[in-house]
Amino acid sequence: MACKYTLDWLESLINISLNPTKSRLNADAITSELIQDIKLAIEKEKVKHQQILNDEVFRLLQKEKIEIFINQYYSTLISLLDQSWHNQRDTEASNPLLQPVYTVLVQNLEELITFIEVRFTGI
Secondary structure, three states: OOOOOOOOOHHHHHHHHHHOOOOOHHHHHHHHHHHHHHHHHHHHHHHHHHHHHHHHHHHHHHHHHHHHHHHHHHHHHHHHHHHHHHHHHHOOOHHHHHHHHHHHHHHHHHHHHHHHHHHHHOO
């Protein structure tokens, strides 16, 4: 079975849509409904990734493959968290409407990282 890259939505959100150097997001187009929709989608993504992590660990039978999978996921989440912090800092003054989105995004990334640290330590 071919593996699918599961972090593509989060990566696109962080590296393109919310990246002030790449995004063409019009500040006038940002509504409270849009912000709520993005925040809800981020929450759903967190739950989805927790399930993916659990499922994949049980699917993989070899300890080495599990370790590689978890380490890659963890490293990618750390990188996405770092980029989110940079984006948040860089848009703080220029687009304060997005700050609640960044807060939820950073919080959910941190929760996913903690989930891995707690759940899969010692694998």
